[in-house]
Amino acid sequence: MAICDFAPLPGPSAAEKRAEIGWFAAVDLLEYQGKQLFARHGVPVPRGEVADNVEAAVEATDRIGYPCVIKAQVQIGGRGKAGGIKVAENREQAKEHADAILGMDIRGPRGEGPFTVHQVWIEGASEIEAEYYASIILDRSAKKLMTMLSTMGGMNVEEIAEKDPDALVKRHVEPKDGFGEAEAAALAADAGVAEDAREKTAAMLVKLYEAFNDSDATLIEVNPLVVTKDRDVIALDSKVTIDNSALFRHDELAELEDRTGEDPQEQMAKEKGLTYVKLDGDIGILGNGAGLCMSTLDVVAQAGGKPANFLDAGGGSKAEAIVDALEVITSDERVVAILFNIFGGITRCDEIAKGIIEASGQIEIGVPFVVRLDGTNSEEGLALLADADLPNLHVEKTMLGGAEKVVELAKAGATA
Amino acid sequence: MSIIVGDDTTLVISGLTGREGTFHGLRNRDYGTDVVAGVTPKKGGQDVDGIPVFDTIKEAVDERGANTSMIFVPARFAAAAIHEAIDAGIGTVIAITEHIPVHDMLDVYWKAREAGVRLVGPNCPGVLSPEKANVGIIPAQFFDQGSIGVVSKSGTLTYQIGNELKQAGLGNSTIVGIGGDPIVGSDFIDVLTLFEEDDETELIVMVGEIGGDAEERAAEFIAESVGKPVVAYIAGFTAPPGKQMGHAGAIISGSSGTAEAKKEALEAKGVRVGKSPTETAQLAVETIGAKA
Numbered sequence: 001m002a003i004c005d006f007a008p009l010p011g012p013s014a015a016e017k018r019a020e021i022g023w024f025a026a027v028d029l030l031e032y033q034g035k036q037l038f039a040r041h042g043v044p045v046p047r048g049e050v051a052d053n054v055e056a057a058v059e060a061t062d063r064i065g066y067p068c069v070i071k072a073q074v075q076i077g078g079r080g081k082a083g084g085i086k087v088a089e090n091r092e093q094a095k096e097h098a099d100a101i102l103g104m105d106i107r108g109p110r111g112e113g114p115f116t117v118h119q120v121w122i123e124g125a126s127e128i129e130a131e132y133y134a135s136i137i138l139d140r141s142a143k144k145l146m147t148m149l150s151t152m153g154g155m156n157v158e159e160i161a162e163k164d165p166d167a168l169v170k171r172h173v174e175p176k177d178g179f180g181e182a183e184a185a186a187l188a189a190d191a192g193v194a195e196d197a198r199e200k201t202a203a204m205l206v207k208l209y210e211a212f213n214d215s216d217a218t219l220i221e222v223n224p225l226v227v228t229k230d231r232d233v234i235a236l237d238s239k240v241t242i243d244n245s246a247l248f249r250h251d252e253l254a255e256l257e258d259r260t261g262e263d264p265q266e267q268m269a270k271e272k273g274l275t276y277v278k279l280d281g282d283i284g285i286l287g288n289g290a291g292l293c294m295s296t297l298d299v300v301a302q303a304g305g306k307p308a309n310f311l312d313a314g315g316g317s318k319a320e321a322i323v324d325a326l327e328v329i330t331s332d333e334r335v336v337a338i339l340f341n342i343f344g345g346i347t348r349c350d351e352i353a354k355g356i357i358e359a360s361g362q363i364e365i366g367v368p369f370v371v372r373l374d375g376t377n378s379e380e381g382l383a384l385l386a387d388a389d390l391p392n393l394h395v396e397k398t399m400l401g402g403a404e405k406v407v408e409l410a411k412a413g414a415t416a
Numbered sequence: 417m418s419i420i421v422g423d424d425t426t427l428v429i430s431g432l433t434g435r436e437g438t439f440h441g442l443r444n445r446d447y448g449t450d451v452v453a454g455v456t457p458k459k460g461g462q463d464v465d466g467i468p469v470f471d472t473i474k475e476a477v478d479e480r481g482a483n484t485s486m487i488f489v490p491a492r493f494a495a496a497a498i499h500e501a502i503d504a505g506i507g508t509v510i511a512i513t514e515h516i517p518v519h520d521m522l523d524v525y526w527k528a529r530e531a532g533v534r535l536v537g538p539n540c541p542g543v544l545s546p547e548k549a550n551v552g553i554i555p556a557q558f559f560d561q562g563s564i565g566v567v568s569k570s571g572t573l574t575y576q577i578g579n580e581l582k583q584a585g586l587g588n589s590t591i592v593g594i595g596g597d598p599i600v601g602s603d604f605i606d607v608l609t610l611f612e613e614d615d616e617t618e619l620i621v622m623v624g625e626i627g628g629d630a631e632e633r634a635a636e637f638i639a640e641s642v643g644k645p646v647v648a649y650i651a652g653f654t655a656p657p658g659k660q661m662g663h664a665g666a667i668i669s670g671s672s673g674t675a676e677a678k679k680e681a682l683e684a685k686g687v688r689v690g691k692s693p694t695e696t697a698q699l700a701v702e703t704i705g706a707k708a
Contacts, residue, residue, distance in 0.1 A: 138518060140598045140628045143525050175526045216519050218598070246517035248492060279654075290596065291570020291625050294651040298675075299692050301654045310655065343572045343579070345541055345553050375575055376555045399576060400694050 026218060027242045027253075028075040032121040034220075034238025040252075041211035043204055044234040048123030057098035058091060060122045066090055067125040070097045074115035076108040077156070077239070084117065087125055094122075126236060130194065131224035132201065133157055133168075136208060138218045145173040145212070147183075147205065149191040153224035167192075179209045200233035201225070208235075215253065216246030265309065265332050272324040274311060281306025283410050284329035284338040284367075286322075288313045288347045296341040299400060305407035308335050313347070322355025323362060330365055336413035337368045339406040341399055344375030353381035357388045368409040370394045372402035418545035418590040419565070419610040419617075420508060420536060421449075421484060425549040428453040428476040428506070430497040431488035431513075432464050440488070440512075440553050441467070447550040452480035455497075473497075473504040486542070486551050487511040494538065495520035502531050510551050511537035511601070521599040528601055535601025541571035541593035554591060562587020564700060565611035567604055568623035569596040569630075573651060573693065577623060580697030586704065589616040596625060604634035612642050619645045619704050621696065622687075624678055626652030631678040639685040645703045648682050648689045649696035650675045 029037065035045040049064065050073070051057035061068050072084030079085050084106050088094035098120055105114035131153035139146040150168040152160045160168050169191040173179045184202035193201050204225065212220050221239040228234065242253060269276030275290070279297070283305045287293030293312045300307050311329065313321055329338055342352050352373060359365070369392050373381045385395060394409070396402040427444065431437040432454025442465055445451040453476035454464055460471035468480065476482045485501040487494055487509065494513040501509045502524075509528065516538045528535040536543055542552010546561040553571070558579040564586055568574040571593055578591060592607050594600050604622060611617045620642070624631040631650065638646050652675040679689045688703070690696025 138522075138598060141630070141633060143522065143599055145522075175522070213519065216517055218518060243518045245491060245515040246519065249517075287572070289570060289572030291568075291574075291623070291651050292572035292576060294625060294655050295570075295573050295576070295649075295693060297654040298651060302691060307654060343575045345555050345571050345575055347572075374579065375558070375572075398694070400692060 026244055027247065029238070029240040029242065030073040030075060030119070030121075031071060031238050032073055032119075034240035035121075035235065037211055037215055037240060038208070038235055038238060041207050041214065043207045043211065044232065045238075046123040046126060046234060046236065048121055050119055050121050051098070052102070052119045054095060054098045054102060057102070057120055057122060058095050061088055061094035061098075062091065064122055064124050066094070068094070069123055069125050070094065070101060071121045071123070072101045072104065072106060072117040073119040073121050074106050074113075074117055076106060076112055076115050078109040079106060082106045126226055126234065127229040128224075128226045128236075129229055129231075130197070130227040132191075132193065132226070133160060133223045134205060134208065134225045135219070135221040135223075136212045136217070137221075139172065142172055144175065145179070147171050147173060147179060147187055147209070149187050149193070149201075149205070151192050153226070157221075157223070173209075179206065181206060184209075194227065196231055197227045197233055200231075204233055204235065215240070215250060216243045217241060218243050265328055268331060269311070269328045272328065274321070274325055274328060275314065276328060277310040278332075279307050279309055281308045282334050282336045282414065283406055284308050284311075284332065284335040285341070286311045286313055286325050286329065286339070287341045288343065289345075292341065292343055296339065296399065296403070299403040300339065300407060303400075303403040303407040305403070305410055308332055313342075313352075319351050319355035319358055322352055323359040326356070326359040326365065327363055330363060330367070335367060337406050337410035338365070338370065339402055340369070340371045340373075341402055342371075342373050342375070344373070344378060348376050349373040349378040349381030350384060351377075351381075353384040356393075357384065357390070360388075360390050365392060367413060368392050368394065368406075370396055370402050370406040370409065372396045372399060417614050417616050418548055419607070419614050420534065420543045420545075420590060420592060421510075421549040421551045422545050423548050425484045425508075425551065426450050426452045426480070426482050427484050427486060427549075427551055428455055428473055428480070428482035429486045429488055430455045430473065430501070431490075432456065432467065433459050433462070433469060434488065437488040438464055441486075444486075444550050444552070447556050448547075449549040449551060452476065452482050473500050473506065477504045477506065482506065484508040484510065484551060487513055487538070489513060491515040491517070495524050498524045498535065499527065502527055502533050506533065508534045509536070509601070510540070510542050511535065512540065512542055512552055513537075514539040516597070518598050521597065525599055525601060536592065537595045537601060539597045540595030540600070541574065543590060543592050544588075545590045546588055552593065554593065558582055559591060560587035563589055563616060563618040564704070565589045565614065565617040565620045566591040566623070567607040567611070567620065568593055569625050570623060570651060573623055573625075573649075576693045577621060577649065577697055580694055581621075581700060584697055584701045586701060589614060596627070598628065603630050605637045608634060608637060608642055608646075612644060617644065619647070619700060621700055622646055622648045623696075624648065624650045626650075626655055626675050626678070627673050629673060632681040635681040635685040635687060638682075638687060646687050647696060647699045647703060648687050649693060650678045650682075650689060
């Protein structure tokens with residue numbers, strides 16, 4: 001089995017510029033990016049190439065040889081079932097599959113997405129004798145890393161656990177001991193890995209553990225981890241999640257582009273460094289702090305409205321961030337009314353008010369706008385708003401009052 | 417009594433000389449917190465409005481008797497500051513800084529546990545015991561002294577609920593922001609344990625949000641070990657489902673981490689869960705009223 005070697009990753013430190021994404025603060029690697037990470041740590045992976053158009057894909061399959069596998073590169077599971085992974089026996093099939101897969105929309109098992117396929121990964125087909133499952137994950141409850149191994153790979157781990165709980169061996173990594181050869185060998189033996197594949201499996205687990213720590217991962221999952229006819233052990237798939245907060249020290253991951261922000265508002269928010277998630281309603285929302293922002297969505301929904309987005313202005317928001325936020329929200333044509341729900345702690349309400357006044361001078365806010373300001377410097381903020389006497393602006397004292405008002409205005413706006 | 421911070425607190429602030437550190441540090445002092453020192457490397461000998469600044473936390477402990485430290489330094493230096501506080505013999509560390517890498521927090525977490533140091537946060541608003549001490553960024557004007565303990569993953573949501581309680585004429589023993597990061601020094605169970613033992617606390621309000629299984633584990637703990645009434649609020653019912661790459665997370669926690677699952681877990685153990693911050697405050701008022 002040929003083991004791939006990759007060119008070094010290009011690019012400057014995009015990691016530094018990456019926008020923070022609040023409560024899902026993690027970056028998922030595409031399969032091939034995960035395999036590149038594995039390869040850098042000596043984990044055996046099939047030789048392969050990435051392509052973003054049909055012509056390049058066919059050139060790649062010719063180089064790799066047939067049969068080969070063409071795999072959609074999207075940050076979501078369930079690609080196989082969605083038709084995103086195909087085997088090509090020859091050039092015609094390769095062209096046909098690449099054509100079908102590139103550009104297709106794939107939804108996750110829970111309806112996430114859709115994720116559009118912009119790249120395919122092409123690798124030589126492996127002669128598989130056994131499929132295992134391996135993972136390392138941060139166990140938030142135990143505050144430890146957890147390693148898992150099963151000889152029932154191929155299916156997802158929830159199915160394994162359901163079918164035969166004993167077939168999934170789980171071990172915490174004790175902070176004092178770490179995870180070395182001895183721990184890996186014990187895990188492989190306990191999971192019932194075939195004896196002639198045990199040493200190589202254990203060696204791979206140790207390398208995966210090193211990759212996990214070196215890259216600040218919170219999840220590495222290999223499913224399947226396969227034993228080939230030649231009794232080689234290779235990682236045939238990769239799922240890797242990296243802690244967003246640690247990206248500043250990972251220039252080698254700089255080329256990773258988050259493909260979730262293709263929506264115009266999400267793109268715009270990302271450029272401005274705001275935490276924005278698009279939802280399917282028509283009420284633009286801004287809150288400060290992820291918890292209050294989520295709670296604002298909940299109360300707007302309870303009042304009968306449909307939020308158009310989640311937008312967390314974050315702690316210590318300044319006027320400039322508010323101008324940016326209003327630009328993003330008003331650029332969304334679906335929005336018929338806006339609610340700002342601010343309770344100031346580190347955020348100062350006078351800064352928020354200044355931002356609102358500044359923004360109304362720069363951009364046209366053509367929809368009714370409800371503001372609720374409470375907390376640090378709220379009196380100053382409310383006084384500024386009162387002086388400015390902006391058209392379309394409604395000040396509400398409470399969160400529930402703000403939610404009810406914005407829903408009322410949205411309904412009036414939608415029927416107008 | 418109160419928990420974690422109180423009349424005995426002598427505070428050293430790492431990052432006092434920074435813009436936000438100065439703003440909130442002075443607010444904490446103005447509230448009445450005994451802020452004895454600030455720490456910024458290479459700025460020893462300076463002062464911030466009369467608060468002496470040292471190069472190290474050790475000096476602040478030796479010369480000013482600091483027993484509690486607040487971490488207000490940028491994320492990439494914050495874990496080192498927590499290590500420094502633990503090594504200097506500080507008993508309580510409250511970390512406000514957000515975006516500390518989770519791998520750094522794993523190390524810090526176990527070091528604090530082994531040293532017997534109480535760590536709160538990171539990425540939290542801090543701890544406020546009304547009329548006694550405020551350590552962090554919680555706007556104290558929205559909280560009166562009283563008998564309700566609050567423990568929360570979210571900052572702004574906590575102020576919201578505290579404000580509702582105040583308007584209903586109720587006050588707090590202590591408000592603890594534990595932070596919503598994957599690894600926090602103190603979780604719901606740690607703080608529930610302290611409130612259960614605290615004489616001043618008669619009722620506990622717990623504020624959770626989607627993600628992880630801390631609320632589910634707290635529900636089990638409440639059923640087994642908490643005699644005081646608990647009311648809860650969970651945020652994130654309309655949050656979009658996070659995309660899931662692997663399935664390993666669901667396997668280890670046995671929970672989907674959704675707001676609905678958390679609400680059900682709590683209600684199954686007899687904890688009343690409010691639909692909004694306002695309703696949660698009302699439930700607390702009703703429960704306290706019924707008890708009196």
